[in-house]
Amino acid sequence: MIPAMARNSSSSESAAPDASKERIDASPPSTAQQTVQATSFNVEPVTKDGFQIHERDADDTSSSSALSDNPFEDPAVAEHWKTVYEKSQYECRSAFDPTYTWTPEEEKKLIRKLDFRVCAWACVMFFGLQVDRGNLKQAVSDNMLDDLNMNTNDYNLGNTVFLVAFLLAELPSQLVSKKMGPDRWIPLQISLWYYIKIHPFSRKKKNSDISSRRRSTVAICQAAITGKKGFLATRAMLGLLEGGFIPDIVLWLSYFYTSRELPLRLSYFWTTLSLTTILTSLLAFALLHMRGVAGWAGWQWLFLIEGLITFCVGLASWFMMPASAVQTKTWFRPKGWFTDHELKIAVNRVLRDDPSKGDMHNREAITPKLLWKAICDYDLWPIYAIGVLAYIPQTPVDTYITLTLKSIGFSTVRRPWPFLDIFLLQMLTKY
DSSP states (O other): OOTTOSSOSSGGGOOOOOSOEEEEEEOOOOSSOOOEEEEEEOOOOEEETTEEEOOOOTTOOOSOOTTTTOTTSSHHHHHHHHHHHHHHTOTTGGGOOTTOOOOHHHHHHHHHHHIIIIIHHHHHHHHHHHHHHHHHHHHGGGTHHHHTTOOHHHHHHHHHHHHHHHHHHHHHHHHHHHHHOHHHHHHHHHHHHHHHHHSOOOOOOTTOSSOHHHHHHOSSHHHHOOSHHHHHHHHHHHHHHHTTHHHHHHHHHHTTSOTTTHHHHHHHHHHHHHHHHHHHHHHHHHHGGGTTGGGOOHHHHHHHHHHHHHHHHHHHHHHHOOSSTTOOOBTTBTTOSOOHHHHHHHHHHHHHHOGGGGSSOTTOOOOHHHHHHHHTOGGGHHHHHHHHHHHHHHHHHHHHHHHHHHHTTOOTTTTTSTTHHHHHHHHHHHO
């Protein structure tokens, strides 16, 4: 993932205004009158991303959170960023207001709405990804390898092909997402996962024990594969289409959440990974019992039903992902998600947290210069190393757990159960 790709090109261009100024905050109006308090103070400027901000007094008890850590309090700074937003054609520039105020209660109400509409749907889409990405290890517990005349070496090769394709697609997918917008690219990705699963890649072998009737009526490509070539082809295509999905989702979430709020939402997001493993294990327990129904193997039913689940998620995502806070109104949602006041809060709180989020619009491609700048952000290199090292011990166990359980005598329908407690513990630690 290239974390610095979104909206970070011009944060170093801002002016540095004088640190001494008088600030006026508005307290909430009472039924009798509205009191305006003026407070004068001198502080050393605090630099953030190339511009200077003022820290508030410790005894400032104003109920308005709008001016807390507001980098736009100085008119020179506000004018600079307004020019940047106009020049970049930032999609939310019409809602930008350096002096707009709101209460903490109003902001909390908005965040709850964002959690319900944005973060929750991001978790649903991640559920769709993990259903597709993780069902192979359940399928092999139902003698899939024997049915396809394959061995564990072929299975290992298929996993390697998938992961290599997934890795190769990461960067191109993010570049496409920045140009098209994640609200368009992500639903297209999910829909294409389903297409790959309904388009057959391999012909029936003469010695295969999977009948031609099955192959002609099955709706999911992975359920229709009849040999090693089809298996490798589907794994490669799924890897290419699923790669980049996670950073694309993070980019979309960053349009709605501040830097302090995003880590908690990402913990919800990653908790979905463990929850999906638990749910799909339970679903596999039922679907693998269907071996022999309509002449199909249990693993074929598994790919069919779970592929349809992913398709439904992809179809709904076209309607559930707005491009930005100011673009929630559509023909099927004429009132949008937010009131005018909520819209102002949604836009200005994100910009006050990081003004550089508005220096590119959400349909603007990344230039080679910006890409190189992101790659050279050496502060993040240790995180990349941690990511690599963290998954080395986990991946082999996770990939081969069902085959291991099979080798020590667990039946097909009992194989998903022994490791469910592991994923329950993962959910707790991730949260």
